[in-house]
Amino acid sequence: MRAFIHYTQVHIKFSIKLSFTACTAAVPSWLTRITDRICQWTGLFPSAINHVLINEYHPNQGIMPHQDGPAYYPVVAIISLASPVVINFTPHQKLKEQQDTDPQDLLAHELPSPAETENNGSGSQERGATNESDPSSSSLMLMPCSLLIFKDQAYTDYLHGIQDSELHNLDKVENVSQCQELKHLHSDSILGGMSMEEHDTFRRSATRVSLTCRLVLKVHKKLFKI
Numbered sequence: 001m002r003a004f005i006h007y008t009q010v011h012i013k014f015s016i017k018l019s020f021t022a023c024t025a026a027v028p029s030w031l032t033r034i035t036d037r038i039c040q041w042t043g044l045f046p047s048a049i050n051h052v053l054i055n056e057y058h059p060n061q062g063i064m065p066h067q068d069g070p071a072y073y074p075v076v077a078i079i080s081l082a083s084p085v086v087i088n089f090t091p092h093q094k095l096k097e098q099q100d101t102d103p104q105d106l107l108a109h110e111l112p113s114p115a116e117t118e119n120n121g122s123g124s125q126e127r128g129a130t131n132e133s134d135p136s137s138s139s140l141m142l143m144p145c146s147l148l149i150f151k152d153q154a155y156t157d158y159l160h161g162i163q164d165s166e167l168h169n170l171d172k173v174e175n176v177s178q179c180q181e182l183k184h185l186h187s188d189s190i191l192g193g194m195s196m197e198e199h200d201t202f203r204r205s206a207t208r209v210s211l212t213c214r215l216v217l218k219v220h221k222k223l224f225k226i
């Protein structure tokens with residue numbers, strides 16, 4: 001299982017389950033300095049980021065395709081540290097069905113309500129079956145010390161996830177040509193040869209740590225004390 005630390009400035013309903021089993025604490029000042037900068041630089045958050053989830057992934061660990069759901073303001077900032085990893089964005093099943101039947105009217109229908117999904121313990125909503133071979137799915141390589149921000153349709157209409165596997169496919173990685181450092185990794189990391197352009201698989205060999213920074217919208221201040 002992934003290890004995680006859950007920092008929150010606020011007490012939120014879905015964190016109750018975690019609060020007593022995981023490390024939940026007020027966001028420390030070294031971290032608010034970072035999240036405040038993200039807010040200022042991007043101008044994408046209406047108020048200060050008040051929730052940070054720190055995940056640790058071993059090379060064979062990922063996170064199943066999910067949506068972060070309506071508890072958060074629909075902008076996510078993910079800081080990646082240590083190992084590179086491939087994150088996949090796959091269309092929500094409802095969006096996919098609409099694309100198949102009515103490609104002109106993609107946004108006219110509501111996506112399923114959160115009640116139809118399950119909470120994965122981090123406030124996110126798990127969804128099992130997705131199809132990464134879907135032509136409208138795409139992937140990004142998250143390099144160490146990178147910041148990924150996604151919002152709008154990427155938040156509402158797509159699931160994001162990381163495969164539970166040491167080998168990550170580079171086929172659909174949109175930013176692979178920008179990841180120069182990959183070329184300097186040990187040649188074992190890029191299977192089949194030296195040049196990453198010629199090959200389509202990346203081997204994860206180190207632990208990755210991510211900081212998922214979000215803004216919780218609905219605050220339940222009096223639920224419990226820390």
Ligand SMILES: O=C(O)CCC(=O)C(=O)O
Nearest residue numbers: 053055078122124210212
């Ligand atoms: O570790 C990551 O890059 C993704 C984490 C994530 O999607 C989440 O915590 O909801």
Ligand SMILES: [Fe+2]
Nearest residue numbers: 067068124160
């Ligand atoms: Fe997520």
